[in-house]
Amino acid sequence: MYPETRKKIAKMLEEKVFPGASYAFIEGEAVWEYREGVAAAYPETEPLREGMLYDLASLTKVVVTTTILLQLYEEGEIDFDQPVQAILPAFSSPKVTLRHLLTHTADLKGYIKNRDALSAAELSAALLTLEPESQFGKKVTYTDAGLIIAGFIIEKLTGKSVAENFEERVKKPLGMDASTYHPAASADCIPTENHPQRGVIRGEVHDPKARILGDHCGSAGLFAPMKDVLRFSQMLLHEGEWEGVRILKKETVRMLLQDWGHVPGNARSLGWNLLGAGFGQALFHTGYTGTFLILDPAAKQGFLFLSNRVHPDDHRPEWILVRDELIDTYQKERTKA
Numbered sequence: 001m002y003p004e005t006r007k008k009i010a011k012m013l014e015e016k017v018f019p020g021a022s023y024a025f026i027e028g029e030a031v032w033e034y035r036e037g038v039a040a041a042y043p044e045t046e047p048l049r050e051g052m053l054y055d056l057a058s059l060t061k062v063v064v065t066t067t068i069l070l071q072l073y074e075e076g077e078i079d080f081d082q083p084v085q086a087i088l089p090a091f092s093s094p095k096v097t098l099r100h101l102l103t104h105t106a107d108l109k110g111y112i113k114n115r116d117a118l119s120a121a122e123l124s125a126a127l128l129t130l131e132p133e134s135q136f137g138k139k140v141t142y143t144d145a146g147l148i149i150a151g152f153i154i155e156k157l158t159g160k161s162v163a164e165n166f167e168e169r170v171k172k173p174l175g176m177d178a179s180t181y182h183p184a185a186s187a188d189c190i191p192t193e194n195h196p197q198r199g200v201i202r203g204e205v206h207d208p209k210a211r212i213l214g215d216h217c218g219s220a221g222l223f224a225p226m227k228d229v230l231r232f233s234q235m236l237l238h239e240g241e242w243e244g245v246r247i248l249k250k251e252t253v254r255m256l257l258q259d260w261g262h263v264p265g266n267a268r269s270l271g272w273n274l275l276g277a278g279f280g281q282a283l284f285h286t287g288y289t290g291t292f293l294i295l296d297p298a299a300k301q302g303f304l305f306l307s308n309r310v311h312p313d314d315h316r317p318e319w320i321l322v323r324d325e326l327i328d329t330y331q332k333e334r335t336k337a
Contacts, residue, residue, distance in 0.1 A: 019039070022052075023306065040190075056224055063219065065154065080099040083096065098150065103269070104141055104143060105262075109132075124152065124213065151219070162216055170232070180223055180224075193311060199259055206310065235247050236283065239253045240323045256272060289309065303304060
């Protein structure tokens with residue numbers, strides 16, 4: 001399945017873009033799953049085993065935070081156009097809505113002084129002081145801050161942490177048994193960066209804000225194996241239901257395929273990006289560590305890619321270039337199929 005896409009992945013592996021990858025293609029009920037390369041290249045080479053946990057990085061934004069917010073919307077707890085201040089009175093701006101946060105159109109000024117030295121309480125308070133800048137509502141400016149604040153909204157409305165909500169609302173119902181914010185054994189996890197201060201990061205989240213906020217982070221922090229990411233993806237591809245368990249209503253999943261950001265030339269859904277030509281309106285999201293999902297519920301097709309491209313070293317500009325080439329290869333091959 002998808003030989004040209006697989007060939008591109010093999011070339012990326014040969015060029016050491018990443019030490020290894022787990023990836024899968026979904027066509028309706030059929031799944032083709034592959035593993036290539038190794039789990040670790042430093043300090044020793046280690047084989048890539050089935051069931052190992054990846055740091056999903058920003059895929060947490062859609063697997064966890066967006067999904068829970070959609071459920072709260074279905075329950076009548078939120079409206080996407082209500083001001084954030086209506087739920088979080090301490091938030092700085094009266095004009096920013098939940099929709100702005102989820103479509104990255106709030107243009108929040110993201111700089112926080114001494115961010116990585118702050119406690120969880122200090123960082124949380126600082127995030128609530130961020131103000132929208134001049135491109136508010138006019139431009140997509142991708143930032144973690146919006147989804148972290150969205151996570152705070154989940155916690156305020158439910159009285160439970162983001163991680164607890166994920167356990168109860170997504171993980172247990174879908175049978176994503178191995179997915180967790182707290183890996184039990186680092187040996188089960190794919191290592192990420194060989195960090196100058198932290199050493200080889202393994203079994204701990206790579207993202208610095210998620211490391212501070214822990215269970216309360218809506219932007220990163222989730223670890224999962226491919227089998228669990230497949231279960232989540234099949235749920236969305238089958239319009240909110242998988243193996244007899246309904247997570248979202250059909251209408252809610254279809255709603256995701258609309259442009260909620262209203263920025264010409266840069267369509268954004270709630271939490272998700274939207275891929276246009278050649279994809280219909282496929283849902284798309286990436287993660288800093290080397291992960292991405294492409295899900296087309298209308299065609300019931302998906303491309304799931306998990307890697308630790310930051311291991312042992314982070315070469316982000318080069319990664320983005322070849323990642324986009326890989327996505328383009330899949331796009332062309334899928335269009336021909």
